[in-house]
Amino acid sequence: MAKIGIKDIAAKAGVSIATVSHAFRNPGRVSEQTRRKVLAAADEVGYAPNRLARSLRTARSGCIVAIIPDVADNHNSGIIKAIEKTAHARGYSVLLGDTQGSPQREREFAAMARSGQADGIILMSHRMPFRIGEGQLDIDELPPLVNGCEFAGYDELPMVGIDDFTAAVDAANHLIDLGHKDIALVTGDMATTSSRRRLDGFSRAMADAGIEINDRLVVYGEYTLGGGEAAARSLLMEKQRPSAILCFSDEIALGCMAVLRERGFDVPGDISVIGFDNIPFARYVAPPLTTIAQPAADIGTTCAALLLDLIDGKRPDKMRHVMPHELLVRESTAPVFDGRRT
Amino acid sequence: MAKIGIKDIAAKAGVSIATVSHAFRNPGRVSEQTRRKVLAAADEVGYAPNRLARSLRTARSGCIVAIIPDVADNHNSGIIKAIEKTAHARGYSVLLGDTQGSPQREREFAAMARSGQADGIILMSHRMPFRIGEGQLDIDELPPLVNGCEFAGYDELPMVGIDDFTAAVDAANHLIDLGHKDIALVTGDMATTSSRRRLDGFSRAMADAGIEINDRLVVYGEYTLGGGEAAARSLLMEKQRPSAILCFSDEIALGCMAVLRERGFDVPGDISVIGFDNIPFARYVAPPLTTIAQPAADIGTTCAALLLDLIDGKRPDKMRHVMPHELLVRESTAPVFDGRRT
DNA sequence: TGTTGGATGTTAAACGTTTTACATTATCTC
DNA sequence: GAGATAATGTAAAACGTTTAACATCCAACA
Numbered sequence: 001m002a003k004i005g006i007k008d009i010a011a012k013a014g015v016s017i018a019t020v021s022h023a024f025r026n027p028g029r030v031s032e033q034t035r036r037k038v039l040a041a042a043d044e045v046g047y048a049p050n051r052l053a054r055s056l057r058t059a060r061s062g063c064i065v066a067i068i069p070d071v072a073d074n075h076n077s078g079i080i081k082a083i084e085k086t087a088h089a090r091g092y093s094v095l096l097g098d099t100q101g102s103p104q105r106e107r108e109f110a111a112m113a114r115s116g117q118a119d120g121i122i123l124m125s126h127r128m129p130f131r132i133g134e135g136q137l138d139i140d141e142l143p144p145l146v147n148g149c150e151f152a153g154y155d156e157l158p159m160v161g162i163d164d165f166t167a168a169v170d171a172a173n174h175l176i177d178l179g180h181k182d183i184a185l186v187t188g189d190m191a192t193t194s195s196r197r198r199l200d201g202f203s204r205a206m207a208d209a210g211i212e213i214n215d216r217l218v219v220y221g222e223y224t225l226g227g228g229e230a231a232a233r234s235l236l237m238e239k240q241r242p243s244a245i246l247c248f249s250d251e252i253a254l255g256c257m258a259v260l261r262e263r264g265f266d267v268p269g270d271i272s273v274i275g276f277d278n279i280p281f282a283r284y285v286a287p288p289l290t291t292i293a294q295p296a297a298d299i300g301t302t303c304a305a306l307l308l309d310l311i312d313g314k315r316p317d318k319m320r321h322v323m324p325h326e327l328l329v330r331e332s333t334a335p336v337f338d339g340r341r342t
Numbered sequence: 343m344a345k346i347g348i349k350d351i352a353a354k355a356g357v358s359i360a361t362v363s364h365a366f367r368n369p370g371r372v373s374e375q376t377r378r379k380v381l382a383a384a385d386e387v388g389y390a391p392n393r394l395a396r397s398l399r400t401a402r403s404g405c406i407v408a409i410i411p412d413v414a415d416n417h418n419s420g421i422i423k424a425i426e427k428t429a430h431a432r433g434y435s436v437l438l439g440d441t442q443g444s445p446q447r448e449r450e451f452a453a454m455a456r457s458g459q460a461d462g463i464i465l466m467s468h469r470m471p472f473r474i475g476e477g478q479l480d481i482d483e484l485p486p487l488v489n490g491c492e493f494a495g496y497d498e499l500p501m502v503g504i505d506d507f508t509a510a511v512d513a514a515n516h517l518i519d520l521g522h523k524d525i526a527l528v529t530g531d532m533a534t535t536s537s538r539r540r541l542d543g544f545s546r547a548m549a550d551a552g553i554e555i556n557d558r559l560v561v562y563g564e565y566t567l568g569g570g571e572a573a574a575r576s577l578l579m580e581k582q583r584p585s586a587i588l589c590f591s592d593e594i595a596l597g598c599m600a601v602l603r604e605r606g607f608d609v610p611g612d613i614s615v616i617g618f619d620n621i622p623f624a625r626y627v628a629p630p631l632t633t634i635a636q637p638a639a640d641i642g643t644t645c646a647a648l649l650l651d652l653i654d655g656k657r658p659d660k661m662r663h664v665m666p667h668e669l670l671v672r673e674s675t676a677p678v679f680d681g682r683r684t
Numbered sequence: 685t686g687t688t689g690g691a692t693g694t695t696a697a698a699c700g701t702t703t704t705a706c707a708t709t710a711t712c713t714c
Numbered sequence: 715g716a717g718a719t720a721a722t723g724t725a726a727a728a729c730g731t732t733t734a735a736c737a738t739c740c741a742a743c744a
Contacts, residue, residue: 005730016694021732031692046478051457052398053730056699061394071426072419081414084440096438098426115393136388225626258626284567284600286628347700358724363702373722395700398729
């Protein structure tokens with residue numbers, strides 16, 4: 001059986017193909033009677049309109065592409081889940097653009113929007129995947145694009161994320177308020193804007209508290225469990241051990257904590273640990289993790305809504321959507337133990 | 343600037359559109375000289391071929407859809423990450439079909455393959471999203487489809503997953519070997535084939551060991567942290583408390599462990615816990631989780647490879663791809679403490 | 685009775701490619 | 715130099731829709 005199309009339905013129902021099309025997309029343009037006739041014919045043979053042909057004609061693919069570093073990261077997956085959900089609710093599908101941090105793949109996925117395969121892009125990266133200016137694309141002829149969690153350097157693009165600077169300040173202050181001075185830092189990939197800003201926030205908080213940052217206690221890592229693990233190992237070998245560790249993600253924090261435990265350190269008795277993100281696991285681990293919560297679902301939803309509006313031609317009323325973060329004090333942080341330096 | 347197409351490039355390079363097309367898809371069909379001319383023209387204006395038109399003409403979308411219960415589930419996300427990776431390596435994109443268990447959405451996503459939007463389906467569900475037989479689709483006119491982790495009931499479809507029955511036997515035997523008799527069970531959604539088979543495996547192992555299953559100790563839950571949490575709460579209220587809990591996923595297990603800890607139970611001192619999946623976190627939690635490891639990446643890779651072969655017209659040499667599972671004994675399980683019933 | 689206009693249906697031109705079949709030219713063989 | 719063959723290019727027909735423009739019919743209205 002050759003693939004059946006609108007033509008076959010038209011023949012079967014004894015009408016023109018235009019009528020069939022109308023019966024589907026534009027009831028009201030066709031009498032109730034013919035509409036039913038068409039639908040019946042379609043139903044009988046299990047007709048499914050060809051989406052590609054439709055998209056080609058209408059220049060709308062009905063897809064968006066989510067460019068994201070790693071679907072298997074718990075923070076990422078929470079966001080993409082929300083993206084998918086709100087896209088679906090508005091009739092869009094989402095193409096998964098897992099880049100593993102590769103700029104090459106970021107560009108490949110972004111290109112889908114230029115080839116008609118996607119109507120817009122949610123970009124969770126700090127890199128612009130298009131050449132802007134210099135005889136190439138102009139900034140305002142980009143495909144609809146919203147920047148999530150990271151900042152690609154163009155204020156003309158809507159972006160949504162938390163205030164990383166302040167969030168880091170809050171995290172640091174929490175530790176400082178508990179009396180910690182020897183605070184270690186484990187960052188994510190320092191190419192990301194999120195890590196850079198958090199680092200700035202941390203520095204500011206420390207400066208404001210009059211505490212000097214011990215460079216040997218800041219390790220430039222990556223946003224993974226393994227990153228946290230490696231960081232903790234290196235930290236523990238320092239002569240001057242930290243009394244607290246501020247991690248730029250919960251996965252990092254959990255990686256750290258595993259090493260600390262393995263080495264016999266008590267968290268938070270010996271060392272306090274604070275994370276970032278508030279992934280679902282954070283409150284289930286032992287001890288429950290103190291963290292800076294990010295509203296992952298809201299971020300995803302907002303990204304998607306913004307993008308779909310953009311696709312529909314609605315300019316967003318504001319470009320910077322800063323979502324609220326929140327310090328969640330659980331049990332992985334505690335006042336510094338004065339006698340610890342024994 | 344109107345969207346530029348092959349026609350514009352043809353004009354710009356002074357050749358026919360056929361030649362432009364050949365220059366891209368079929369070099370060799372065109373002289374090196376003209377090819378360069380075309381490429382130069384295309385490059386100059388940043389031409390990107392319209393994928394939809396191409397797909398329409400060739401009847402190949404270059405997409406597959408991954409129908410999966412929940413991207414934010416750690417086991418799922420590991421699989422889908424591998425799917426994306428291998429699909430990408432073979433020039434395919436993946437559409438994200440997060441269903442949250444809804445049959446409706448499963449059908450919607452599956453329909454993409456009938457509308458030309460996707461060339462094939464990876465179905466991680468036990469439900470067939472098409473009407474088979476009864477005047478409707480025949481089983482062998484389904485779109486290319488491979489069944490991952492669950493079994494939709496058709497032996498004609500390739501499927502890949504572990505041997506859930508044996509895996510559960512192994513898990514149960516581990517506990518039994520440690521001397522446990524009061525073994526609780528926390529299942530996932532019992533509509534899934536994975537949970538049903540694991541339950542069968544558990545029953546078999548218990549029967550073989552001559553241990554009677556205490557019905558009050560089996561709770562029918564769902565594959566989530568919350569599911570584990572709720573299950574543990576209900577379990578702890580039983581008069582006859584379990585000395586071990588077998589959970590059908592690591593997330594369930596971690597949910598359980600959090601409750602146990604909160605209530606002052608030591609794992610594994612008071613109660614042993616074993617999970618399923620070996621999600622990345624499993625070895626990082628306290629205590630590191632004993633679990634039945636599933637090769638998530640291999641499962642994803644195999645699903646994708648199988649599907650792409652199917653799309654290319656290669657019949658798989660075998661239909662059942664059972665991937666190896668492995669009992670990973672870590673520290674959440676221990677011999678039963680005889681004096682515990684005090 | 686002629687005019688207007690709404691309701692319903694159809695024709696045909698797009699949308700931007702790929703690909704078959706054919707045309708032209710160049711190269712080779714004898 | 716004839717004929718065959720290879721190399722290169724092109725015209726035009728698809729692919730399966732949507733949609734603007736037009737046609738027809740009929741009721742309503744003056």
